[in-house]
Amino acid sequence: MSSFLTKRMQVRKLHSVLAAVGLLFGMTFPLHADPAAAANYRTMKYGFFVHYVWGGDAYSATINKDGTMPAGLDDLAKRFDAEGFARDLSAMGVEYVLFTAWHADMNLLYPSKVMEKWRPGHSAKRDLIGDMIKACKAKGVQVLLYTHPRDGHDFTDADMAKTGWVRGEGSNPDFNRWDKAKWNDFINETYGELVDRYGADILGLYLDEGSGAADSYRVVDYPRLRKTITAKHPHVLMMQNDYGNLYTADLGNQEVFYNGAFATPDGDQWTANKIPISIVVGSIFWAACPEGKNEPAQKSAKVGFYPHIPYTPESLFRHTVFQAGSNTDGGGILWAAGPYAGGGWETGVLDRMKRVGELIKPIERSIKNTNPSTSWPTAPGTRIANLTWGVATQSTDGLLEYLHVLKPPTGASSLELPPPADGRKFSKAVLLKSRKPVALRQGAEGVQVTLPDGERWDPLDTVIVVQVSTDSPPVNLALHRSFRASSLEAKNYAMLAVDGDPSSAWVSAPDDPAPAGFVDLGEVRTVSRIEIQGRLPSGTVLQASDDFAFANAKTLATSADSRTSVLEIVKAMYGKGDQWLDVTEKLRAAAQPDSVNVKLGISLAGVDPVPNVLKETKVDYILDGKPGSVTLVEEAILRLGAPPAWTIELPKPVSARFLRVASPQAGRCAIAEFRVFAAVK
Numbered sequence: 001m002s003s004f005l006t007k008r009m010q011v012r013k014l015h016s017v018l019a020a021v022g023l024l025f026g027m028t029f030p031l032h033a034d035p036a037a038a039a040n041y042r043t044m045k046y047g048f049f050v051h052y053v054w055g056g057d058a059y060s061a062t063i064n065k066d067g068t069m070p071a072g073l074d075d076l077a078k079r080f081d082a083e084g085f086a087r088d089l090s091a092m093g094v095e096y097v098l099f100t101a102w103h104a105d106m107n108l109l110y111p112s113k114v115m116e117k118w119r120p121g122h123s124a125k126r127d128l129i130g131d132m133i134k135a136c137k138a139k140g141v142q143v144l145l146y147t148h149p150r151d152g153h154d155f156t157d158a159d160m161a162k163t164g165w166v167r168g169e170g171s172n173p174d175f176n177r178w179d180k181a182k183w184n185d186f187i188n189e190t191y192g193e194l195v196d197r198y199g200a201d202i203l204g205l206y207l208d209e210g211s212g213a214a215d216s217y218r219v220v221d222y223p224r225l226r227k228t229i230t231a232k233h234p235h236v237l238m239m240q241n242d243y244g245n246l247y248t249a250d251l252g253n254q255e256v257f258y259n260g261a262f263a264t265p266d267g268d269q270w271t272a273n274k275i276p277i278s279i280v281v282g283s284i285f286w287a288a289c290p291e292g293k294n295e296p297a298q299k300s301a302k303v304g305f306y307p308h309i310p311y312t313p314e315s316l317f318r319h320t321v322f323q324a325g326s327n328t329d330g331g332g333i334l335w336a337a338g339p340y341a342g343g344g345w346e347t348g349v350l351d352r353m354k355r356v357g358e359l360i361k362p363i364e365r366s367i368k369n370t371n372p373s374t375s376w377p378t379a380p381g382t383r384i385a386n387l388t389w390g391v392a393t394q395s396t397d398g399l400l401e402y403l404h405v406l407k408p409p410t411g412a413s414s415l416e417l418p419p420p421a422d423g424r425k426f427s428k429a430v431l432l433k434s435r436k437p438v439a440l441r442q443g444a445e446g447v448q449v450t451l452p453d454g455e456r457w458d459p460l461d462t463v464i465v466v467q468v469s470t471d472s473p474p475v476n477l478a479l480h481r482s483f484r485a486s487s488l489e490a491k492n493y494a495m496l497a498v499d500g501d502p503s504s505a506w507v508s509a510p511d512d513p514a515p516a517g518f519v520d521l522g523e524v525r526t527v528s529r530i531e532i533q534g535r536l537p538s539g540t541v542l543q544a545s546d547d548f549a550f551a552n553a554k555t556l557a558t559s560a561d562s563r564t565s566v567l568e569i570v571k572a573m574y575g576k577g578d579q580w581l582d583v584t585e586k587l588r589a590a591a592q593p594d595s596v597n598v599k600l601g602i603s604l605a606g607v608d609p610v611p612n613v614l615k616e617t618k619v620d621y622i623l624d625g626k627p628g629s630v631t632l633v634e635e636a637i638l639r640l641g642a643p644p645a646w647t648i649e650l651p652k653p654v655s656a657r658f659l660r661v662a663s664p665q666a667g668r669c670a671i672a673e674f675r676v677f678a679a680v681k
Contacts, residue, residue: 040522041203041237042330042480042495043369043396044142046320046360047096048089048353049278049336051146051286052080055104056122058154060288060298062341067290067297070341073107077124081343086135088339088350093357095368096142098206098278098334101129101194103146105154114193118186119159133201144239145198148208149187150219171210175218184221188228195229195236204237205229207249214245222247223487223509234484234548239331242275248488251329251495253278255285255336258309261383267315268384272322272391276331281316281353282346283308286338289346310348313355314460318384320360321404321461324367325391326378328480328499332367362433363463366393366402371480374500375401375420389415390461396522398475402432403449403464408457414450425469431455432463440466476500477527478519478659478676485517489668497671502533503590503597505672515669518550518660519676527676528653530556532646532661534671535594540663542648544656553660557648565594565641570620570627574605581609587619587638592670595641601634 053061054073062076063069070076089097102108105122108115110130112123133143152165152173160167164182168174173183195205207225210216226248229236242252256262256279261271283289288296294308316335323333335356337349360367372378373392390406401424409415420426429438429449439450449464451457478498485494485506492507498519508515515537524546532542536559543553572587573580583605590598600617602608609615620629623641632638659676663669 040369040482041096042482043371043522044095044330045324045327045332045367045370046094047098047276047331047334048092048094049098049146049285049334051100051103051284051338052076052109052128052341053100053103053286053338054107054109056107056154057156058105059103061104062286062338063288063290063297064342065291065340065344067293069298073122074125076341077109077126077128079342080126080128080132080339082128082131082135084343085132085339086139086141088345089136089141090139091350091357092353093360093364094141096144096203097136098144098146099129099132101145101147102151103148103208104151106148106151106190108190110197112190112193114189118162118189119155122159129198133198137201142203143201144203144206144237145194146206146208147191147194148210149191149225150210150216151208152183152219173219180219180221183219184224187220188225191225192228192231195231195233199233199236202236204239204250206253207238207240209241209243212243214243217245217247220247222249226487237482239276245491246488246493250484250493251275251331253331253334256280257284258307263309265309265311265315267311267319270315270319270322270383272326272378272380272382274326274380275329276327276334277323278334278336280336281311282337282349284338285336287340287346291340291344292347294347311352313352313359316352316356317359318406318460320356321367322378322384322391322406324370324393325372325404326380326382328372329495330480359460363461366404366432366463366465369396370394370402371396373401374422374479375424376403376417377421389417398477398479399468401426401466401468403466405457405462405464406460408459408462413455414448417447417449419444419446422473424472426466427469428467430465432465438464474677476675477521477525477678478674481522482520483517483674484520486515487512492670497534497674500673502672505534505592505670508669510668511666512668513666514663515667516660516662517669517671517674518658519674520548521657521659521676524655524657525676525678526653526655527659527678528650529677530648530650530659531673531675531677532648532671533644533673533675534646534669535644536646536661536669536671537663537665537667539665540661540669543660543662544654545658545660546656548658550658550660554654554656556650556654557646559646565624567591567594567596567641568622569596570622572617572619574601574615574617575609576613576615577610579610581605581607583617592641592672594644595639597637597639600632600636600638603635 054076055061108123109128115123136143153171163186164179166174166178238249239251239253240249241255246252252275254277290297320333339345370393373394376392378391384406387407390404393402429440436452441448479500481498483494483498487509489507489509494506496504497506540559541555542557543555545553569588572584574583575581586604615634616631618631
């Protein structure tokens with residue numbers, strides 16, 4: 001043990017590595033909070049989503065315990081128990097909370113000079129948000145704030161006139177008569193004030209989409225709003241519910257109301273997601289049912305309520321683990337419910353969530369502050385019922401794999417795993433809870449782990465910690481870290497540059513005057529090689545810095561002109577025999593201008609033209625002026641062309657936390673993968 005520990009400490013004298021070694025051998029080391037905590041949202045896996053809302057005349061939202069409504073916005077705000085709320089979240093064991101700054105009718109839960117200027121009476125006298133943030137952070141719970149940038153349809157006619165809105169159909173204004181510029185002036189002033197007040201103390205903002213058609217760009221000037229939000233606090237993360245268009249948000253979120261795969265109490269049938277997912281565990285996202293009842297006190301015509309399914313704590317726990325193994329975009333799970341005005345929760349909510357926290361506590365370092373495994377990845381859409389053994393997570397430094405055995409072998413103490421997908425080698429293994437050694441054997445056929453004598457598989461989750469050998473392939477330090485950008489093209493958001501998938505990319509907006517993007521490695525790292533796959537204008541510089549602002553940036557390299565392929569998808573058909581589906585447009589949307597790297601079949605098509613038959617995809621294309629065609633079987637990967645790669649070998653290793661590419665000229669930047677490798681010692 002001592003020789004191994006000494007060697008590791010000589011290689012990397014960093015807290016994360018010391019914590020990993022301490023875990024393996026029963027030692028503990030303090031980990032200090034990161035001042036730029038939003039950069040670590042991608043490694044968070046356990047959150048809670050809360051609506052505490054005064055809906056005015058628009059909605060009947062948060063109720064009192066007895067089912068009555070609060071007397072008004074100030075009554076709702078005054079009665080909020082910030083310390084009690086923070087204690088409850090701490091008892092649940094969550095890493096972060098997503099809490100409402102405003103929702104229906106834009107009734108702000110803090111004093112607002114901006115709102116009083118535009119719509120007097122729609123901001124609270126109490127700074128509920130400030131009190132909530134202070135109480136939560138005192139308990140170690142980080143905060144994101146939920147907001148809604150296009151909620152004018154809930155306003156009175158008088159307030160619409162003040163803000164430029166004109167009543168139209170559904171949630172949209174009358175596009176022929178409204179004043180878009182005035183509405184966006186109002187919204188940007190509101191967000192500017194919000195970020196000025198709380199930007200230094202929050203992880204980020206959630207922007208409600210508001211349109212299932214994913215066309216909110218018709219209402220909100222998202223590029224302008226992003227500049228407003230990030231002007232003074234560039235670390236602030238932007239997230240929204242994803243209907244297929246993220247505009248300028250950093251990542252998407254899915255909201256679930258006991259529907260879809262979650263319409264059953266059987267947690268083994270729930271699907272995993274790459275994006276963070278918000279799942280209701282109360283009646284809805286806010287307290288709507290009186291204490292002791294499971295029917296909403298006042299049903300709103302604007303809000304649909306699904307039948308309340310009492311998920312078990314064990315199912316919630318197992319799905320939290322499961323999601324941690326597939327959630328490459330970060331945030332993991334946000335279980336969702338809201339407290340009553342004055343405190344307390346709907347029947348069963350707090351008890352269930354406290355039990356989830358108790359189950360997580362002994363193994364929390366295998367869930368919190370982790371990434372999905374690159375050795376045994378779990379595909380989005382998978383269900384626990386489909387697994388052969390379980391899922392794996394990975395420590396953020398890449399030195400440890402956590403094997404979560406959710407489906408243990410029957411009548412055997414050994415578990416057989418396939419070969420690691422990333423080719424890594426392993427040296428040691430222990431049980432996380434007991435620290436007892438686990439027999440480990442690795443060969444060409446895969447990896448075998450065997451429980452020590454006297455140990456049995458936990459029916460919920462047995463966690464085995466596996467140490468990565470020093471002769472494994474180098475770790476990409478940028479994988480799943482935070483990547484921020486000066487602008488975003490729709491559906492090509494920034495974090496795609498560090499998702500490990502070269503078929504997806506960050507693409508800057510076509511009108512960006514100086515496109516740039518940077519990766520936050522989470523701490524100062526010593527690096528010797530950077531690989532950038534994508535399309536960068538000539539003269540793009542690669543810089544290193546120890547701070548967000550790049551005030552004293554060091555230029556590491558400058559890009560030259562690079563030849564790129566030109567790819568055109570002419571035709572793509574999916575099917576068999578005389579049953580074919582045209583998937584040309586879907587393949588074009590998945591391709592880059594110079595290359596394509598995408599899984600074919602139903603994964604691309606979304607529908608099955610010939611059920612229960614092995615199908616093919618026929619693709620006609622033109623690559624660099626030369627026509628070609630290819631036919632591939634179901635679920636095969638189509639790879640054509642290649643984006644240029646820029647590899648920077650540093651003669652002298654550089655220590656930095658932030659690495660940035662910045663173009664001196666207008667035009668599109670595109671990065672399919674930004675990879676960073678540590679110096680070898």
